[in-house]
Amino acid sequence: MTNMINMNSDRIRVAFQSAALTSLTSMISLPSLSSLLLCGLVATGAFAQAPAPARAPAVPAPASGQAAAPVPAVAPPIDLSGTIDSLPPLTIQPPVLDLGFMAPRIGNKGTVTLTNTGKTPLTIAAVTPSCKCTTTSTLAGTVLQPGQSVPLEAALDGVAMPQTHRASIRVLVEGYAKVVEIQLRAETAMPVRAVPPIINAVEGKPRQGRFVVESIDKKPFTICAVGGRVPEFIGYNAGDAPRAQYLVKFDLDTWQPDFPAYLAIETDRADCPIFDIWIRSERTIPTSAFRMKDYRINAGRIEVGGSTDISLEMEDAGEDILAVESGSPEVQVEMLGQNVDAKVRKVNIRITPKSPREGLLYGTLKLYGREKEQPLTMFASVRPKGAAGCVGCNPVQGPPAKAPPAPTPVTPSAPAPAAP
Numbered sequence: 001m002t003n004m005i006n007m008n009s010d011r012i013r014v015a016f017q018s019a020a021l022t023s024l025t026s027m028i029s030l031p032s033l034s035s036l037l038l039c040g041l042v043a044t045g046a047f048a049q050a051p052a053p054a055r056a057p058a059v060p061a062p063a064s065g066q067a068a069a070p071v072p073a074v075a076p077p078i079d080l081s082g083t084i085d086s087l088p089p090l091t092i093q094p095p096v097l098d099l100g101f102m103a104p105r106i107g108n109k110g111t112v113t114l115t116n117t118g119k120t121p122l123t124i125a126a127v128t129p130s131c132k133c134t135t136t137s138t139l140a141g142t143v144l145q146p147g148q149s150v151p152l153e154a155a156l157d158g159v160a161m162p163q164t165h166r167a168s169i170r171v172l173v174e175g176y177a178k179v180v181e182i183q184l185r186a187e188t189a190m191p192v193r194a195v196p197p198i199i200n201a202v203e204g205k206p207r208q209g210r211f212v213v214e215s216i217d218k219k220p221f222t223i224c225a226v227g228g229r230v231p232e233f234i235g236y237n238a239g240d241a242p243r244a245q246y247l248v249k250f251d252l253d254t255w256q257p258d259f260p261a262y263l264a265i266e267t268d269r270a271d272c273p274i275f276d277i278w279i280r281s282e283r284t285i286p287t288s289a290f291r292m293k294d295y296r297i298n299a300g301r302i303e304v305g306g307s308t309d310i311s312l313e314m315e316d317a318g319e320d321i322l323a324v325e326s327g328s329p330e331v332q333v334e335m336l337g338q339n340v341d342a343k344v345r346k347v348n349i350r351i352t353p354k355s356p357r358e359g360l361l362y363g364t365l366k367l368y369g370r371e372k373e374q375p376l377t378m379f380a381s382v383r384p385k386g387a388a389g390c391v392g393c394n395p396v397q398g399p400p401a402k403a404p405p406a407p408t409p410v411t412p413s414a415p416a417p418a419a420p
Contacts, residue, residue, distance in 0.1 A: 165184075191272040219244060297377065
């Protein structure tokens with residue numbers, strides 16, 4: 001009697017589980033189930049394919065005269081044939097969103113057009129940028145009829161340091177397992193830029209090399225100084241007509257005891273008197289006691305006897321800055337005040353060269369909080385008031401660069417002996 005009761009209980013429990021799972025399958029539509037799967041609400045692989053039927057547990061052979069125990073029922077597999085494992089019929093124009101050149105700290109935005117080229121309506125489930133630096137217009141829930149289009153606007157935040165930007169925007173459409181990916185690119189640069197914008201000087205990398213300096217608008221200009229020194233050009237001689245592009249060589253071993261963290265380049269352009277190339281090495285990677293928007297300060301052009309005001313931005317909105325101090329005897333730094341705007345603290349300082357010197361001003365300063373302190377590098381081009389061209393830059397002649405190693409002579413191999 002006890003065995004009979006247990007078999008009936010098992011039979012009722014299995015039937016109830018099978019009925020519940022069948023009811024759940026009928027309640028959830030296939031597109032909804034696909035959306036849950038893609039959004040991560042259903043465990044990965046749970047409904048990716050129909051599971052193999054569970055193997056029934058071994059049942060002991062019944063004793064003579066006893067009825068065989070029933071085999072438990074197995075739930076039927078869930079059919080996901082309604083989810084299409086391909087890209088949706090959605091075209092993007094233009095295929096790549098190129099935001100072009102952006103001035104430091106000034107972002108840019110652009111628009112692409114999404115068009116349904118299929119024969120059925122498409123519902124946009126989500127639009128997701130690949131990084132926090134990119135924001136997009138809200139299109140989730142938008143339904144595109146066949147042949148219908150909708151604009152998608154994307155905005156890229158500005159940064160202080162010259163660099164290239166690569167990002168992507170992913171568009172998920174209901175009923176499709178694959179997402180449409182839109183590539184976004186841009187470059188933060190001043191009117192004159194260096195290519196590449198960074199010299200990689202980490203351990204094992206060459207200490208000598210060259211880089212291009214060019215104007216974005218293709219207008220001729222003059223390079224007045226590189227790191228406070230007379231530029232060393234390749235294919236250009238002093239006295240030649242100004243160009244829109246130069247090839248400049250460098251040798252980090254000529255800087256003693258150490259090369260600077262930033263190679264400041266002074267030009268005769270009023271809209272770009274000075275810019276920099278970061279010399280990236282184990283020693284020059286900035287420390288980040290505070291989350292600064294930029295760890296170096298380009299103070300631009302400062303007139304002899306004058307000063308300039310700079311606003312430093314930091315993401316530690318709740319961290320009061322109590323003092324600022326110059327790390328160079330040639331520079332006086334004064335804190336003018338601070339304020340919090342949109343979760344960003346702006347610390348306003350004034351930089352004043354102490355001596356009536358001209359040319360490159362390069363030094364350090366520190367921001368002090370209650371417990372932390374943040375070192376920053378600053379540079380400026382100090383020139384007489386009203387001076388034009390390269391007047392006041394006063395570059396010095398640096399040590400001669402090392403001659404490149406002579407090519408290894410190639411010894412021709414002996415001819416193969418003739419066949420007998």
